[in-house]
Amino acid sequence: MSQHGAAGQRVRLVRDWEWARPVRPVRREVLSATPELEEGRPPLLFVPGFGHGAWAYAEHWLGHAAARGFGAHAVSLRGHGGSGPAPEATLRAYAHDVVQVAAGLPRRAVLVGHGAGALVVAHALARYPARAAVLVAPVLGGWATFGAAVRRNPLGTLPALFGGGLRLSRRQLFSRELPDADARRYAARLGRAARRAQWQLLAGADPEPAVGGPPVLVLGSPDDRVVPASVLTRAARRYGSAPLLFPGMGHDLMLDARWREPIDAILDWLVKEPTRDDRS
Amino acid sequence: MPTPTAHGRPDPETTTLARSRDGRPVADRGDTVCVIGAGASGLTAVKNLAEHGFGVDCYERETGVGGAWNWRHDRSPVYASTHLVSSRPFTQFPDFPMPDDWPDFPHHSQLLAYFERYADHFDLRRYVWFGTEVVRVEPAEDDRWDVTTRSTGGYGPERTSRYAAVLIANGHNWSPKLPRYEGLEQFRGEVMHASSYKDPAQLRGKRVLVVGAGNTGCDIAVEAAQQASRCWHSTRRGYWYAPKYVFGRPVDQVNDTLLALRVPLRVRQWFYHRTLRLTVGDLARFGLPKPDHRVYETHPIANSQLVYHVGHGTISPVPDVARFHPHSVELTDGRQIDPELVVFATGYLPRFEFLDAKILGDDEGVGRPRLWLNAFVPDHPTLAVAGLVQPDSGLFTLSHWQAVLFARLLRLRTTRPERAAAFAARVRSGAGERYSGPVKDSSRHWFEVGHADYLRALERALRDLEGK
Numbered sequence: 001m002s003q004h005g006a007a008g009q010r011v012r013l014v015r016d017w018e019w020a021r022p023v024r025p026v027r028r029e030v031l032s033a034t035p036e037l038e039e040g041r042p043p044l045l046f047v048p049g050f051g052h053g054a055w056a057y058a059e060h061w062l063g064h065a066a067a068r069g070f071g072a073h074a075v076s077l078r079g080h081g082g083s084g085p086a087p088e089a090t091l092r093a094y095a096h097d098v099v100q101v102a103a104g105l106p107r108r109a110v111l112v113g114h115g116a117g118a119l120v121v122a123h124a125l126a127r128y129p130a131r132a133a134v135l136v137a138p139v140l141g142g143w144a145t146f147g148a149a150v151r152r153n154p155l156g157t158l159p160a161l162f163g164g165g166l167r168l169s170r171r172q173l174f175s176r177e178l179p180d181a182d183a184r185r186y187a188a189r190l191g192r193a194a195r196r197a198q199w200q201l202l203a204g205a206d207p208e209p210a211v212g213g214p215p216v217l218v219l220g221s222p223d224d225r226v227v228p229a230s231v232l233t234r235a236a237r238r239y240g241s242a243p244l245l246f247p248g249m250g251h252d253l254m255l256d257a258r259w260r261e262p263i264d265a266i267l268d269w270l271v272k273e274p275t276r277d278d279r280s
Numbered sequence: 281m282p283t284p285t286a287h288g289r290p291d292p293e294t295t296t297l298a299r300s301r302d303g304r305p306v307a308d309r310g311d312t313v314c315v316i317g318a319g320a321s322g323l324t325a326v327k328n329l330a331e332h333g334f335g336v337d338c339y340e341r342e343t344g345v346g347g348a349w350n351w352r353h354d355r356s357p358v359y360a361s362t363h364l365v366s367s368r369p370f371t372q373f374p375d376f377p378m379p380d381d382w383p384d385f386p387h388h389s390q391l392l393a394y395f396e397r398y399a400d401h402f403d404l405r406r407y408v409w410f411g412t413e414v415v416r417v418e419p420a421e422d423d424r425w426d427v428t429t430r431s432t433g434g435y436g437p438e439r440t441s442r443y444a445a446v447l448i449a450n451g452h453n454w455s456p457k458l459p460r461y462e463g464l465e466q467f468r469g470e471v472m473h474a475s476s477y478k479d480p481a482q483l484r485g486k487r488v489l490v491v492g493a494g495n496t497g498c499d500i501a502v503e504a505a506q507q508a509s510r511c512w513h514s515t516r517r518g519y520w521y522a523p524k525y526v527f528g529r530p531v532d533q534v535n536d537t538l539l540a541l542r543v544p545l546r547v548r549q550w551f552y553h554r555t556l557r558l559t560v561g562d563l564a565r566f567g568l569p570k571p572d573h574r575v576y577e578t579h580p581i582a583n584s585q586l587v588y589h590v591g592h593g594t595i596s597p598v599p600d601v602a603r604f605h606p607h608s609v610e611l612t613d614g615r616q617i618d619p620e621l622v623v624f625a626t627g628y629l630p631r632f633e634f635l636d637a638k639i640l641g642d643d644e645g646v647g648r649p650r651l652w653l654n655a656f657v658p659d660h661p662t663l664a665v666a667g668l669v670q671p672d673s674g675l676f677t678l679s680h681w682q683a684v685l686f687a688r689l690l691r692l693r694t695t696r697p698e699r700a701a702a703f704a705a706r707v708r709s710g711a712g713e714r715y716s717g718p719v720k721d722s723s724r725h726w727f728e729v730g731h732a733d734y735l736r737a738l739e740r741a742l743r744d745l746e747g748k
Contacts, residue, residue, distance in 0.1 A: 011742060013681055013735040015374070016540035019673075020533050022369045025380035096380070103376050107401055129331060129375050129402075211375050212331050 011209055023096040029082030030101055031058045032073045033066035042131040042270070043071040043105045046254075047098050047124075049115020049139065050166060050193035050201075053081020056114075056186075056252065060259045068267050073109075075101045077120065080191055089194040091204055095123035102128050110270060114254060115139045115226070116193070118235075122207040129212025132273060134266050137220040137227045137251050138235045141201040148228050161202075165192035172225040174250040177257035186255050217269050219244035219253075219262055226251040244269075300426045300440055301418065307441045312337055313690065314427050314443040316417075316634075318408045319347015321667030321679035322449035323395060324373055327402045328680065329447070332687035337441070338404075341413035341432045345405070346395045348453050349388055351478075355454035357496070357628070360479045361503060362388040364674070365495045365582045367530035370731070371674030373398065374681075384530045417446055417635045423662045445662035445690055447683065452630035452668055455647075457723065459491070459626050463604035467622070474500060474625040482621075483507040489609060489619035491601060493519045494724070497625030498583040504623075505585075505594035512617055513586075516600045518569035523584040526555055531582060532673055539732050545717055549574050566590045568597045578720050579728055580672050627724055630668060640665070641711060648726050652710040653737060655682045661704045662690070670724075672716070673731035681738045688745055703745055713737075 031054040035041075044065055046057040054074035065072035077094045078086035086093065098120055102109045108131040113121030118138030125133055139145055149157040156167035168190070170183045210216070218236035222229045222245050229245075236243040246253065246262050253262045298306040312335035315325045322338055323345055329336045342353045351358050364371055364385045371386075372378045376398055382390060399405050409429070416428040420442055428440045456473040464471070472482075474496045480503045488508040490501040493515040504511035522531050534555075538548050552575045564570045566587060589595040598617065602610045608618045629647040632640060640657055641650030649665065650658070657663045664686045667679045693700040715734040719725040 011739070013374075013677075013739040013742075014732055016536050016732070019369045020536040020540050022533070023380065096377075099377055100380055103401065104379065105401070107403065127375060127377070 011211075023093045026078045026086055026093075026097070027084035028078070028097055028101060029054055029076040030073055031055070031062060032071070033058075033062040034071050035066045035069045037069065039069040041070050043073060043107060043109045044270075045098070045102050045105065045109045045111050046072065046074040047111060047113040047117035047121050048074065048076065048080065049113075049117040050198070051080070051168070051190040052115070052117070052252075053083075053189070053191065055081055055189060057254055059186075059255055061254045061263045064260065064263050065267060070267060070270070071105075073101065073105065077117070077193075079194055087194055088196060090196050091120060091123055091200045094120045094197060095127060098124040099128045102130065107131075110134065112136060112266065113138065115251065116141075116201055119201065119207070122210075125210035125214065126208035127211070130210075130214045132214050132270060133210070133216045134269075135216065135218045135235060135239075136253055136262065136266075137224050138218060138232070139201070139227055140231070140235055140238075141204060143202060145227070145231060146202055148231070149226065152225050160198050163195045163198075166198055167192075168226060168251070172250065173252045174256050175223065175248055175258075177248070178250070178255070179257075182255075186252070215273055216241070217244065217266065219246065219265065221246045221249040221251070221253065223248055224251045298442060300420070304428075304440050306420075306426055307439070309335070309337065309441050309443050311335060311444045313445045313447060314339070314425065314441070315407075315447045315449060316414050316427075317347060317449040317451060318342075318345045318399075318404075318410075319449060319451050319667075320349065320395060320676050321451070321683075322347065322447075323399055323404055324676065324680045325447045325449050325666050325683040325686070326404050326407050327398075328683040329687050329690075330402075330404075330407065332684075332691055334687065334690065336407045337443070338408040339412045339414050339427075339429055340408050340410050343410045344396075345399045345408070346392045347451050349391045349395060351388060351392070355451070355475075357453050357475050358388045359474075359477050359499075361499065364391065365524075365580075366674040367532050370532050370536075371676060374677050376401070385524060414450075414634045416440075417448075419639070419660070423660070425663065445664075445686075447664050447666055447686055448632065448635070449666040449679070450632065452727070453628045455629055455631040456624075457627045457629045458624060461601055461604050463606075466606045467604040467609075468606050469619055470621045472621070472623055474623055475628070477623060477625075480507045485509050486620045487618065488512070489514060489598075489601075489617065489622045490625060491622065492625035492627065493581060494579070494625055494627060495581055495583065497623075498581055498586045500623055500625055501595050502583065502585045502589055505589035505592070508621075510596075510619075511589075511594060512596045512598045512619065513590075514598045514601055514611070515569065517573075518563065518571040519578060519581055520552075520556060520571050520575045521560060521563065521568075521586050522552075522556065522575075522580060522582050523559055524582045525584065526559055536732075545576065549576060552576070560587055563587065566597070569599065573720060576672070576717055576730075579670060579724060629723065630727075639663070648723070650711050652707040652713060653682070653685075653734075653741060654715075654727060654729065655686070656707040658708045658711045659704075661693070661700065661707070668727055669729045669734065670727040671729050671731045671734065678729070678731065678734060678738075681735065681742075685738060685742055685745065688742065692745060699745060699747060703741075706741070706744070 053076040057074035062072040076083040110132045111121045111130045112134040114136040116139045118135035160166040174183045216239035220232040232243040315338040318340035367384045418426045425446045430438045456475045484507045487510040488504040489512045491514045501513040599612045602612045608616045637645045654669045715729040
């Protein structure tokens with residue numbers, strides 16, 4: 001796994017708009033599960049994708065990570081879940097939310113982003129030297145991703161072009177293994193991202209290089225009906241690696257029937273990932 | 281690359297018995313880098329050097345982090361009511377934001393809490409030797425450095441360790457700069473430097489003269505206006521007193537909106553003058569001297585309350601002090617005033633008493649090193665100074681990037697020595713460069729930099745270094 005992040009981009013020292021127009025604070029929902037015994041492992045911060053809230057991780061992954069000795073936290077981006085409303089939010093505001101929560105944790109955190117939350121994490125990595133980053137079924141934006149989404153779900157995708165909500169169907173999000181009642185329950189909880197953030201998914205600027213050279217793991221499913229396998233490969237290549245694949249799962253790996261496999265893989269990777277001191 | 285030993289302590293097994301120039305035994309710390317001071321600049325240096333894979337030993341004379349911002353420290357200049365004068369986005373480290381629900385201008389105790397959290401979050405305390413002061417830093421062979429330390433209390437023997445590089449982050453706001461005035465020794469009233477000012481109770485009921493119009497001088501004058509029986513505020517020249525807020529926003533954020541829009545300096549100055557005229561009004565009407573310079577030509581003063589108190593008559597603006605008499609002070613306009621307490625808010629000068637001043641290019645020993653980017657030392661590629669800048673915004677972002685640049689330079693010395701050599705040539709040719717528009721020539725502005733100009737220069741240096 002790479003320690004360099006997106007290569008070839010320049011570090012920017014003058015951040016005039018960041019300084020002149022800082023992101024406004026908002027109430028942020030953070031759900032946490034802490035291990036019974038503190039084992040000195042880095043805390044995890046889970047970042048949901050567009051439409052999802054911290055609840056998506058609270059279903060299974062938070063508790064499971066805590067049971068394996070990791071402090072686990074999930075944030076709802078502004079305008080999502082239990083966080084304050086933010087109809088005009090941008091990707092910058094979402095990244096700001098992530099960095100604020102990460103910097104508030106007692107130790108250097110691992111950022112885990114799912115779907116468009118992975119793009120938010122990629123932006124946050126330029127602002128916060130994470131211990132490591134995990135991009136789960138990453139939607140890193142661009143017209144290719146949009147094209148794939150239109151082909152698979154034109155009715156749910158096209159309105160987003162005109163400021164409407166991005167609606168993903170149950171069949172895109174979950175495999176058939178997930179009981180229908182669960183799938184309906186989860187789908188009913190989905191909200192929507194702000195218009196400007198949705199547009200930025202198409203035509204926003206690329207994330208700046210990650211600071212601190214964190215190792216990055218990319219994982220997803222070849223049967224994901226939102227993120228094509230080619231996009232997964234491209235995302236992983238950007239961070240100098242190959243994606244870790246979980247066939248037979250839908251886009252929402254943390255809610256799908258076999259949710260345990262990807263989170264165990266992430267935690268195994270974090271346990272094995274050598275510490276900074278060992279690498280030097 | 282050797283790894284840092286547990287808790288940053290020298291590992292006896294890797295220690296060799298080298299000798300210093302005068303024959304003292306030296307513990308060789310291999311490729312470890314020494315950082316002097318665990319204040320804001322020292323902490324970010326430790327963090328960034330460790331992040332770039334270096335072992336780090338940081339020596340801190342006090343028992344806690346925070347340097348100048350830790351009011352418990354002997355050398356801390358903060359007083360009970362110190363708040364930031366640059367707003368949060370300009371002050372915080374670029375990769376570790378302050379909580380966004382903090383006020384725009386946090387209190388010094390919040391800043392200390394921020395540094396303590398920074399140290400804990402990045403696990404930096406294990407690199408710091410607390411209660412240890414640096415006595416001497418001397419060049420050794422191969423661009424390495426012998427650093428002699430002892431416990432701050434003076435107990436125990438001195439110890440010398442050899443480092444691959446040294447980053448000095450001992451701060452420059454702790455050694456008072458005291459002006460000389462005729463008759464000051466005979467003056468019977470109380471005299472103090474702002475460094476000893478801690479609490480408004482020190483002013484209560486007294487006739488107070490505050491000398492100096494820096495941000496500290498203005499703060500103390502405002503407190504004297506509320507606590508003292510009389511307050512005179514003596515300034516050498518007229519200044520622009522910017523309010524902390526204009527248009528409901530912190531003034532530095534408004535200013536940087538113009539910078540972000542690439543508005544030229546002259547237009548910004550016009551806009552600034554216009555805004556001050558609309559918000560503060562004509563300062564001469566309040567009896568304050570008319571500034572003899574345009575805004576941005578002296579270090580900015582952000583104080584919303586000074587003019588207000590002048591308007592209430594609780595601060596009397598007076599010109600410079602001419603001389604002291606045993607029971608009075610004579611001003612340059614011939615007036616005599618009779619303060620009981622004189623507070624010199626006349627600033628600080630940097631001191632590097634552990635190092636031969638010539639190494640930093642300060643040939644006259646006046647405390648003004650000759651460096652490139654205010655940080656890099658000609659002919660000593662493995663020595664740098666962090667935080668020796670007086671920006672028109674917060675300092676910590678600048679220190680952060682100085683440390684990153686130093687870390688990358690050190691790394692390049694082994695991986696691409698030709699690039700490191702080109703950098704050394706640039707340091708030699710660029711020493712003494714300024715990174716601000718024209719500023720008044722006084723020791724107060726020795727280290728003045730415009731934050732955007734300075735960061736752009738650092739950015740160019742980083743790109744040149746890495747060949748991008």
